Amino acid sequence: MKIVITYGTFDLFHVGHIRLLKRLSLLGDKLIVGLSSDEFNAGKGKKSFFSYKERAEILESCKYVTEVFAEHNWQQKRNDIIKYQADVFAMGDDWEGKFDDLNDICEVIYLPRTEDVSTTEIKSALSKVNAEELDRIESTLHNVIDIVKSLSK
Numbered sequence: 764m765k766i767v768i769t770y771g772t773f774d775l776f777h778v779g780h781i782r783l784l785k786r787l788s789l790l791g792d793k794l795i796v797g798l799s800s801d802e803f804n805a806g807k808g809k810k811s812f813f814s815y816k817e818r819a820e821i822l823e824s825c826k827y828v829t830e831v832f833a834e835h836n837w838q839q840k841r842n843d844i845i846k847y848q849a850d851v852f853a854m855g856d857d858w859e860g861k862f863d864d865l866n867d868i869c870e871v872i873y874l875p876r877t878e879d880v881s882t883t884e885i886k887s888a889l890s891k892v893n894a895e896e897l898d899r900i901e902s903t904l905h906n907v908i909d910i911v912k913s914l915s916k
């Protein structure tokens with residue numbers, strides 16, 4: 764039984780996440796995910812849109828994922844790998860080299876990220892939509908005000 768372990772926030776679940784989890788699941792028989800807690804995210808300078816509970820529910824519904832547990836800090840990986848008897852620790856390659864110290868207890872692999880999609884880009888695109896929508900509403904209101912003014916003369 765080959766066990767693969769990975770970690771992440773997995774907020775606003777997108778194709779980058781699912782493609783990584785699919786590739787990770789092909790590396791072994793079980794894929795276990797350390798999901799960043801809301802408090803740990805705050806420490807990473809991230810505020811996830813969905814709570815830990817919601818993000819865990821989404822991951823647990825993913826056919827590639829066997830089990831989800833909470834990631835509370837940067838230091839727990841070594842103990843987790845031993846606890847879950849993980850044979851492979853794998854992450855997207857934006858983390859290339861960052862966890863090589865774990866290669867004394869398991870294989871450490873970094874897989875290419877999916878380009879052009881990220882939680883940050885999704886949030887930024889949505890915020891632009893809100894701003895553009897507000898601009899449209901504001902200009903419409905100004906038009907209505909102008910019409911009312913012209914009618915009241």
Ligand code: C2G
Nearest residue numbers: 770771772773774779783799854855856876877880
């Ligand atoms: N990922 C990817 N392609 C993307 C976006 C993310 O392959 N377009 C991968 C990342 O490389 C990571 C995983 O998906 O391996 C989860 O990404 P995040 O949710 O952004 O997690 P991160 O903030 O990198 O937290 O202790 C490790 C941290 O918890 C990792």
